[in-house]
Every structure is written in structure tokens, then in C-alpha cells.
Amino acid sequence: MRSPVTENRQYLLVFGATMALRERAVVAALRVFDGPLVTIARSVDARAAKFFDHVLTGDFSDPDTALRLVLDFEKETGMRPAGVVPFIDPGLVPGRLIADHYGLPFLSRQAIEDSGINKNRMKDRLLAAGVATPRYVQADDLDAAYAAVAEVGLPCVVKPSAFGGSLGVRLVRTQEEIAEAHASVRRTIDATATFTVKNRGIQVEEFCPLVDEVSVEVLTHRGVTTVLAVTDKSHGPQPYFAEVGHRVPSTYADRSDVRDLAVRACEAIGLDRGVAHVEIRLEEGREPQLMEVGARTAGDGIIDLVERALGISPYELHVLSYLDRLQDIPRPQPAGLAAIAVLKAPPGTVAAVRPVARVDAAVTSYEVYAAPGTVSRAEQANYLDREGYVECYWPGAEPASVPKDAHLDIAARLAAEIFVMEGAEGEAAAP
Incomplete structure (x- = not known):
């Protein structure tokens, strides 16, 4: 969905606004930015793609691919981003790489790495700061899962160390449920190819009983x-x-x-x-x-x-x-x-x-x-x-x-x- 551009204009690059129930991000961007709107999507038939001036097709969640697409677009059109805006977790690391290349404002690298895209680091930062949050134990294999459950107690929650949308999150109430729950989380991680996710770890978390x-x-x-x-x-x-x-x-x-x-x-x-x-x-x-x-x-x-x-x-x-x-x-x-x-x-x-x-x-x-x-x-x-x-x-x-x-x-x-x-x-x- 590219069209020839001869003017050396700046555009706004956004991540995630083609996803369901995030489409109004496009409306907001157009209200406050006077210029073309560009996104990266796996294909031009992505949801809401028709509302963008340009869709760069490729894996938006892979940092190197995303930067290459933006650089190729600049070579083709002469256009450079005026800003890079993430609306989803998978846009954070690619967005940072692109923003760094062009000297644009963005979240700090540490803040990105310590947020929900890496729940281990997130928990470590919160606990170190004295923020009330359930503790966790890393449990990438089944033996580690049994040991982790013994440490945090039952009931507990087995979940991916990355991902969102409740993908793979599972409550474990009894000792007999540990193996199937751990296997279920591993299957979810292995089968989910929607985004490029390098963190494929699993954690066992204390169950929070607050209703x-x-x-x-x-x-x-x-x-x-x-x-x-x-x-x-x-x-x-x-x-x-x-x-x-x-x-x-x-x-x-x-x-x-x-x-x-x-x-x-x-x-x-x-x-x-x-x-x-x-x-x-x-x-x-x-x-x-x-x-x-x-x-x-x-x-x-x-x-x-x-x-x-x-x-x-x-x-x-x-x-x-x-x-x-x-x-x-x-x-x-x-x-x-x-x-x-x-x-x-x-x-x-x-x-x-x-x-x-x-x-x-x-x-x-x-x-x-x-x-x-x-x-x-x-x-x-x-x-x-x-x-x-x-x-x-x-x-x-x-x-x-x-x-x-x-x-x-x-x-x-x-x-x-x-x-x-x-x-x-x-x-x-x-x-």
C-alpha cells in the first residue's frame, strides 16, 4: 500500500493501531499530527490498514526487520519519521531502535526492558522498590516448576514470562495439576507466532486472592x-x-x-x-x-x-x-x-x-x-x-x-x- 512520494515530508510511524479495539488510535493521531500516517503490518489486508497513508509490510515485532522497512521507505520516498508511537508491547523494542536511529523521543531502553514485555525483570524492579506485588519463581522446565510451586505454595499461577492478552496464564490448585498446566503454558508459547517474542520463559507466581x-x-x-x-x-x-x-x-x-x-x-x-x-x-x-x-x-x-x-x-x-x-x-x-x-x-x-x-x-x-x-x-x-x-x-x-x-x-x-x-x-x- 505504498504510493510514490516526491516531497520530503515527515510522517508519524505508529505500532499497533491496526489491531482490533485499538483503531481509534488512528483518529487521535490524525487529530494532533498534521502529516502522513504510516504503520508496519504483516500484510496490506491488516485490520484498519486502509486508514493509513502507507503500510510497510513485514514483521513489525522484529526490530531489525522494522528498521530495515523504515530505511527502505526513506530510500524510496525521501520521507523520514517525525515520531514513533507504540500502542502495543511488540512495538516497544522495534520502536526504540527506529527512534534511536533518527534521534527521536522514546521511552528509555531500561523502562522498556523492565516493563510487561519481560515479567521477570518487571517483578524484580517492583519488588526491589517495595511495591506490593505477588512474588515469582522462574520455572522453565517441569522439575523447576515443581520446585517453584513448593516455594510459593498452592494455589499459584503458571504463566509465560512474556506475552499479553491472558495468553497461557493458568491457575494451579493442586499438585496433580502442575504438569498439565506447565505443559499447557509451554504449548501456548511454542504455538503463538503472532509476534516475534525472544523471551520464551515460564514463571510460577503467587496467587493473589483479592477479588x-x-x-x-x-x-x-x-x-x-x-x-x-x-x-x-x-x-x-x-x-x-x-x-x-x-x-x-x-x-x-x-x-x-x-x-x-x-x-x-x-x-x-x-x-x-x-x-x-x-x-x-x-x-x-x-x-x-x-x-x-x-x-x-x-x-x-x-x-x-x-x-x-x-x-x-x-x-x-x-x-x-x-x-x-x-x-x-x-x-x-x-x-x-x-x-x-x-x-x-x-x-x-x-x-x-x-x-x-x-x-x-x-x-x-x-x-x-x-x-x-x-x-x-x-x-x-x-x-x-x-x-x-x-x-x-x-x-x-x-x-x-x-x-x-x-x-x-x-x-x-x-x-x-x-x-x-x-x-x-x-x-x-x-x-
Whole structure:
């Protein structure tokens, strides 16, 4: 998707804005950057690729490949990047290499290496700084896994030392589950070729029993760290930890210990630019626990929810910070409650996808990924086990005024109407 360019113009290079539920990053970039928008994708049929002026085709998650593509593009067009902006973890290391080559602002190398792309280093930095977080033990082989479980105790969590989207994260309750859980994580690591991931380690982590989870979107720029929003998170059934819904603002939005913990975590990691995504487990009357620090904006449409509910665009602030043009940090003013929930078909094969004549008044949009022939898994192990999503908004509402699971209930009713499964009553009559 390249076109000849004769002018020596600068462009904005972004990583990850073609991914599902991150597309509004394109809108934000175009609002604040007056020039062409460029991305790197594996192919020109990547999601949202048509919204970019140029798509450089190749492995965006491999640093050497990404830099070569940008250098080749410069030779072809004379164009150079004015900024490099990551919206996903796999864009951090390639983005840093490109930014270094062109002398552009970016996160420090240490902050990248100590963030969620390497959960071992992340944990080490947090624990060294006295940040409350579950401890871990490295367990790359089965013998090490048994030893690690003996050290941290049961229940515990076996997970990849890299990856995101709940890929490979598994709860272990008994000694008998250790071998299968470890093997399952190893299979996930070996089978996942979506990104170039050099860290293929496994860790065993203490289980955090706190019942609720939030994410905190934190902006750092020129030495000032600011909490932009707090989001309630919902998970599918254990032994997995797949995220199935989010709400903004959180019922915990005003808890100072939660906000302070998120800021301390970002400072411990050394984040010095842009928006970070911090995940925290908590409940009333208990000290919150830091779970993860992502050195990039949130996925799963969370940033869209923040913009709708609070009237600010973290994507815009993120881009401006990476361009080193951010001047003022707006104060969020809640205007309502925004939420998103996963659409999940029943287990089996989808026979038909039906149009919906009428949706709940709170629904602002929905999208279906599944098509006839799609196999829906019974469990929701990670972000891949979903057949779509629905977004909702309650204008003027406060968190306490809307039932906690309202968005999940809307998603369940919508999925029941949309998906016809093979063998289900009425299948033959479905369009």
C-alpha cells in the first residue's frame, strides 16, 4: 500500500493501531499530527490498514526487520519519521531502535526492558522498590516448576514470562495439576507466532486472592506522572484469567491507595513518556496488589471507554508525549458510564450469524468476529476465545447507579440472539 512520494515530508510511524479495539488510535493521531500516517503490518489486508497513508509490510515485532522497512521507505520516498508511537508491547523494542536511529523521543531502553514485555525483570524492579506485588519463581522446565510451586505454595499461577492478552496464564490448585498446566503454558508459547517474542520463559507466581481487578491509565511526561482513569475489569471463569469486560469510571476510581500504587509502579519501572497501562487487584479493606505494568496504552477498547466517559483522549496525549509536544494535561470530567463486554457464542460450531432487530438502549456499537463455521470453545482462556464485542454507554450515570454486570448481561442476551449453533433449534430457519 505504498504510493510514490516526491516531497520530503515527515510522517508519524505508529505500532499497533491496526489491531482490533485499538483503531481509534488512528483518529487521535490524525487529530494532533498534521502529516502522513504510516504503520508496519504483516500484510496490506491488516485490520484498519486502509486508514493509513502507507503500510510497510513485514514483521513489525522484529526490530531489525522494522528498521530495515523504515530505511527502505526513506530510500524510496525521501520521507523520514517525525515520531514513533507504540500502542502495543511488540512495538516497544522495534520502536526504540527506529527512534534511536533518527534521534527521536522514546521511552528509555531500561523502562522498556523492565516493563510487561519481560515479567521477570518487571517483578524484580517492583519488588526491589517495595511495591506490593505477588512474588515469582522462574520455572522453565517441569522439575523447576515443581520446585517453584513448593516455594510459593498452592494455589499459584503458571504463566509465560512474556506475552499479553491472558495468553497461557493458568491457575494451579493442586499438585496433580502442575504438569498439565506447565505443559499447557509451554504449548501456548511454542504455538503463538503472532509476534516475534525472544523471551520464551515460564514463571510460577503467587496467587493473589483479592477479588476485584482494575486497570489504571497513567500518563508520564517531563517528570510529571498523572492518573488519567481507573477501569473496572471482569474475568471469565478460572482456571483462566481472560478479560471479558471493562467499565469506566471504576467503582474504585477515588481510592487514593490504588492511584498511588499505580504511580509508584510506573516510577519503579522508570517510565518517562506516554500512557502506561497498570493492572491492580484489590478489594475493600485490603492492601492492593500490583499485577502488571504495560509501557503502552491499554487494549480491549479501554481507551475508547475513557474518551467517551471522561471526555479526554489518552491516545492523543500519548501521541503528543512521543512527539514531545504535550503542553497541558486535561482534567477528566465524568459525563457517564462506558463499558465493553465480550460476545461469546455457546460451545460448538456456529451455523449462522443472525442480524439483530433491536438492541438495548445502552448499546452504542457491536461487532461480530465469528462467521458460519467458526468453532466456539467452551472455555475462555485468553483474548482469542471471543466471537465479538459490544460497547455500552449510560449518559450521566455514576458507577453505583448501574448494576456491576449490566454490560455482561447485555452481551449475553445479544450473543444468544446473534449466534445460531449447529444442532440448535431454529437453525434451519436462520438466514
